[in-house]
Amino acid sequence: MQIEPFALERWFAAHEADNLMLAESGVRPLDPTRFDLVPEDFGYVIPTDGDPGLRAHIGERYDRDADEVLLTCGAQEANFVTFAALMGEHAVVVTPTYQSLHALPEAFGAVTRVELDAGADWRLDPEAVAEAIRPDTALVVLNNPNNPTGRVHRPDRVRAVYEHAADAGAYLLCDGVYRPFAGADEVPPPAASLGPYGVSTCSLSKAYGLAGLRFGWVAGPREVVEAAAQWKDYTTISPPAVSQRVAEQALEPETEAEILAESRDLAARNHELVREFVDRHGLAWTEPETGVNAFIEVPDGFFGGRSFCERVVEEAGVVLAPGEAFDQPDRFRLGFGDETAHLEEGLERLDELLERHA
Ligand SMILES: Cc1ncc(COP(=O)(O)O)c(C=O)c1O
Incomplete structure (x- = not known):
């Protein structure tokens, strides 16, 4: 490989x-002194998939429960373990995008790239995605809002991409690290809330000013989260206790x-x-x-x-x-x-x- x-x-x-x-x-970066940085307990037994209360709280964003969320070291690890878990022979990746979203599936298998239309404000074409899907496609990969363009793919287009993926029995992995910059009415619903083939990854690295925390997550169907967790056992095992402590506070609604x-x-x-x-x-x-x-x-x-x-x-x-x-x-x-x-x-x-x- x-x-x-x-x-x-x-x-x-x-x-x-x-x-x-x-x-x-x-x-x-946010001033770290606004947070209590000391976990109550470093714990002899650390919940390997992350604190269940925090997972449940994050799961609410996707209408999913604690067991459908895996806490990771940043979105990078969230994407890595998801690709490792789900990648079969082939993935369709919408580009341009953050390099790991095509380089990782390219390391695991074959990738067909579908280009956003630069001449039409980087518009996403769901029919081009449908044409690229093959019988052995395991994953369709999107980044919304998109890096590097800062454009937001519209709800009807994301929904159409989801439907094409689901019809083919492929998961739609949507990296949503830039979602928190936008208000809820400015972005489509996250992929993990679209149905049984939707998987979302996210982190506190971009809009929260907490990139150094290395805190992220995968949300999606239980079988995906379990398979991703199996890979995480070999990467970083559990989320860092200090990061989790800060994340809990940063995600507290007020x-x-x-x-x-x-x-x-x-x-x-x-x-x-x-x-x-x-x-x-x-x-x-x-x-x-x-x-x-x-x-x-x-x-x-x-x-x-x-x-x-x-x-x-x-x-x-x-x-x-x-x-x-x-x-x-x-x-x-x-x-x-x-x-x-x-x-x-x-x-x-x-x-x-x-x-x-x-
Ligand atoms: C689309 C996308 N996904 C993931 C990452 C990595 O995020 P994190 O710092 O949370 O690992 C980045 C960083 O630039 C990104 O742009």
């Missing part, structure tokens, strides 16, 4: 330490509402600055609908996302994400979730660089 190098993580590892980061996909309101305010303020930047330089993009990722075309005079991003690191000390990490070499991703002052500083440096090269 072979896994391709994770382009974005390798790029970050090379540049993030010494430069101004405008490539993260979540909001600035605290959650406060955290998400702060994040949405920050995202809206920063989105406006990015819109002004894009307009100022006449750049092309499909404006994101939610989250803090902007997927922008490489400015004229530069050749490809990677070469543009290398120039930006060298000359401006700013890290952007090359479109090549999403197999979209004509674009770059700009993350605008950090403190506004930090974003302003980064955009000023980009202004200077683009003016120099105009």
Whole structure:
């Protein structure tokens, strides 16, 4: 079995330490002192699938019970154990998307990619998904809201994709890490609530400002969660006790509402600055609908996302994400979730660089 190098993580590892980061996909970290960080008990016996009360609380979001939720180390592990559990011969993956959503099933089997329509605001075409489904398709994979585009797939289209998957006896795995940025009426119901073939993954890494917590989950049919849990026994066994303690507090309804309101305010303020930047330089993009990722075309005079991003690191000390990490070499991703002052500083440096090269 072979896994391709994770382009974005390798790029970050090379540049993030010494430069101004405008490539993260979540909001600035929350101040940890707002939480009680000490678990009541580290526990001699640790519930391997995670605290049942917390699982039940998370399950309510999907109309599922505690046994239909597995707590994981971030959405990355949630996706990993789900792929390991469910992947058979073949998966259909809607792209562009976060690399692990196609690289992992490609390591386990065969993948047919179905491209979003860049010329139509990255629209999802359920009929193209249906055409790609084969008799041996085990999984259809979606990321909604989508990374890198920040676009939201509409409810009727997601429902149609679910129906096509279910008709073929395949699960729909929808990674929903960017859902919490949007209000409940701005996104379709999560996949895990659509029926017996729906599986959702999520985490506190993006809209909650808790990426360092490494806390996520899988929600879905009991047989899927059980099969994923079997894999998790070999990866990280149980969720970290401290992370679980913080997650409990972050997901407590009043605290959650406060955290998400702060994040949405920050995202809206920063989105406006990015819109002004894009307009100022006449750049092309499909404006994101939610989250803090902007997927922008490489400015004229530069050749490809990677070469543009290398120039930006060298000359401006700013890290952007090359479109090549999403197999979209004509674009770059700009993350605008950090403190506004930090974003302003980064955009000023980009202004200077683009003016120099105009
Ligand atoms: C779509 C998607 N899924 C999963 C992840 C990883 O999330 P986590 O940090 O919770 O492991 C990311 C991170 O960027 C992502 O964009």
